Amino acid sequence: MINACRDFLELAESHSRKWHRALQFEREQRVRLEETIEQLAKQHNSLERACRGAPGLSSNPTGNPSSGKGSVQAVKGEASDEDEETEYFDAMEDAPAFITVTTDPKQHRRSGSNLSSASGGHHDDWHLEDNVFHSSHESSYYDSKRKDLLPKKRRRTRIPDKPNYSLNLWSIMKNCIGKELSKIPMPVNFNEPLSMLQRLTEDLEYHELLDKAVKCENSIEQMCFVAAFSVSSYSTTVHRTAKPFNPLLGETFELDRLEDLGFRSICEQVSRNGDDWGFVIR
Missing domain, CATH: 1.20.5 (Single alpha-helices involved in coiled-coils or other helix-helix interfaces)
Structure with missing residues (x-):
């Protein structure tokens, strides 16, 4: 025990x-956290005082330069003495509902073009219609310049070659022993390097046939263009020896060719089981 x-x-x-x-x-x-918070509060208060003093410097551009230097020195003095003298004030409990600030209308006047000017300076005669015209003209000019400066997308003209990976047929046959045909896993090397959504989007390669069909006045010729577009998806079947990957639920594929071809398509897998896709073309 x-x-x-x-x-x-x-x-x-x-x-x-x-x-x-x-x-x-x-x-x-x-204790270390309290010291850090106190230091941050002091820096925040000094920044607030510096921001309050900044408008006073820019509001008197034609005044005495010595006064500007004095205000800068005053702001620096306040920032340097912040660590020693820091005062915090609580909010007023019984604050008045409205605070009235009296201003002299002769000291500050706002023109029709929304530009403020002092009473002692020179006033320019601004007309609203001219201002709107110039602003719209400048905006259209800058928009056109912005479109010219945008970099054009350089698209590839040839798909890279398929990587040459060696296949072990014995391992494939070993995995297929004792399994049903529907459950036999096939190597990904036998698939096309794209999704079924991209494969469907490639059917829009001959989209100009539909544009020609819209412009046709003869209904028979129009039907011929539509039929040609319907069978255009089989144009590359002879070169396809593998199937594409099955997309996941919610997987999307977007093709944006508004700049050069004038259309944009979005395809999405909307069903978990089955070949159900949502296709939007604009």
Whole structure:
């Protein structure tokens, strides 16, 4: 019994020292965090004072330059003395509902073009219609320039060659032993390097046939163009020896050719089982 009590006492003392060290560490962390927050509050207050003093510097551009230097020195003095003298004020409990600020209308006047000017300076006669005309002209000019400066997309003209990976036919046959034909996994090297959604989008390669069909006045000629577009998807079948990958539910494929071809298509897999796709062409 005495030995058990002695063991318990040693265990309790070891755990007590451990918890004491953990508590001391947490206390030091709390003190360090308080110091950091206090320093951030001082910096925030100094930045607020600097921002309040900044409009006063730019509001008197033609005044005495010595006054501007004095204001800059005053702002620097306030920022330097911030660490020593920091005062915080609480919000007013019984604040009035409205605060009236009296201003002199002769000191500040706003013209019709939404430009403020002092009463002692020179005033320019702005006309709203001319301003709107110039602004619209400039906006259209800048829009045209922006379109010219946009980099044109350079599209590839040839698909890279298929990587030459060696296939182990024995491992493929070994995985197929004792399985149904519908559950035999096929290597991905036998598939096309694209999704079924992209394969469907490639059927729009001869989209200009539909544009010609719209412009036709003869219904028979129009039907011929539509029929030609319907069978145009089989134009590359002779070169396709593999199937594309099955898309996942919610997978999308977007083709944006508004700049050169004038259309944009979005295809999405909308069903988990089955070949159900949503196709939108604009």
